[in-house]
Amino acid sequence: MSVAAIIANPASGKDIRRLVAHGSVFDNQEKVRIVRRLILGLERAGVTRILYMPDSYSIIPRALNSISPSIPVDAVEMPVLNNQNDTTVAAGIMETLGAQCLIVLGGDGTSRVACKGSVAIPLLPLSTGTNNVFPFMGEATVAGLAAGLVACGRxxxxxxxxxxxxxxxxxxxxxxxxxxxxxxxxxxxxxxxKAVWHMEKVPQLFLTRCCASSIGLSAIGGQIREISPEDPCGMVMTIGEPASHRVTASIAPGMFAEIPVMDVAEMPPDVIFPITSCPGLIALDGEREVEIRNGSHAGIRLNTNGPLVIDVQKTMSLAMEHALFR
Incomplete structure (x- = not known):
């Protein structure tokens, strides 16, 4: 049996950056339409069962109202608390139930909390959030095919x-x-x-990846150097005056900032870089999450054993080479 799993975050694409910047609203009805196409793609690729996270909007049940897949589509049994812990718990349960791929609808933050539940399942993150650096922006029908091919082992x-x-x-x-x-x-x-947009309050910035065409905080590093997701190195930036140079970057949809950069250093794997501010907060993938209390010692370490991410373009090219749909 080949099992695929879907987590659709009903809260993604609706944060405060719609007010302080110019982000698009990603409504849940659009997520319903995306899930329909995902299910049809997974089914066509040969998946024999689909698991999904239950949610307050009933995204997957609504998607099933107008399609009739020939395979079972089952909710995982779990309490629904309507917070980010739902995603973490669901990912862990899906791993236990033998899911061979996990499709996540959301932004960077949704993917992060899914990976807190499991980094063992091959992940296909689909963009329905605000800052979408980690998720893939593309057609759900093809994404379902690619994820299904991985799940089936084809x-x-x-x-x-x-x-x-x-x-x-x-x-x-x-x-x-x-x-x-x-x-x-x-x-x-x-x-x-939780969102971050006041860069004058950010003295240190750590990046696992950066690209000049990104949006969000990684776009700052992208104006200095390009680091791909699989490169075994990261970047740490010290921000403030006196600046060695200034970077202009799109830190949110329609929002630009000029950032004074004092210093830039490479982060090798498994080396702990200390955080110099205390007290304070650490924003993770654009959302303030971790509190640094007086007397605490915080640090950040690059880990090369992150999630296994499905590359849709590479997968579909391989499908063509192997004549899987011909």
């Missing part, structure tokens, strides 16, 4: 996927969280709205 997993790096967030030498794209130290001591 193509070798190692040829279809890449291993992404991530950050381990440590407090007093104990791992407390992860980040997939960026970790920003924030001098505020109140979480309030």
């Amino acid at each position: 193509l070798p997993r190692e040829s279809c996927c890449y291993r992404s790096c991530m950050f381990d967030i440590l407090m007093d030498d104990t791992p407390v969280d992860i980040a997939l794209v960026d970790a920003a130290v924030y001098t505020d001591v109140f979480i309030a709205s």
Whole structure:
């Protein structure tokens, strides 16, 4: 039996950056339409069972109202708390139930909390969030085909996927969280709205990847150097005056910032880089999550054993070479 899993976050694409910047609203009815196409793609690829995370909007049940797949589509049994822990719990259960691929609908933050539940399942993150550096932006029908081919084993997993790096967030030498794209130290001591857009309050920025065409905090590093997700190195930036140079970057949809950069250094794997601000907060993949309390010692470490991510374009090219649909 080949099992695929779907996590669709009903809260993604709706945060405060619709007010302070110019982000598009990604409504849940659009997610319903995306899930329909995913299910049909998974079925056509040969998947024999689909698991999904239950949610308050009933995204998957609504998607099933107008299609009749020939395979079972089952909710995992779990309490629905309507917070990010639902995604983490669902991913862990799906791994236990033998899911061979996990499709996540959301932004960088949704992918992060899914990986807190499991990094063992090959992941296909589909973009329905605000800042979408980690997720794939593309057609769900084809994404369903690609994920289904991996789930069914019709193509070798190692040829279809890449291993992404991530950050381990440590407090007093104990791992407390992860980040997939960026970790920003924030001098505020109140979480309030989780999104980050006041760059004058960010003295340190850590990046697992950066590209000039990205949006969000990784776009800052992308103006200095390009680092791909699978490269075994990261970047740490010290922000403030006196600046060695200034970077202009799109830190949110329609929002630009000029950032004074004091210093840039490469992060090799497994080396703990200390956080210099205390007290404060650490924003993970664009959302303030971890509190640094007085007397605590926080650090960040690059981990090369992050999630295995399905590359849709590479997978479909391999399908063509192997004549799987011909």
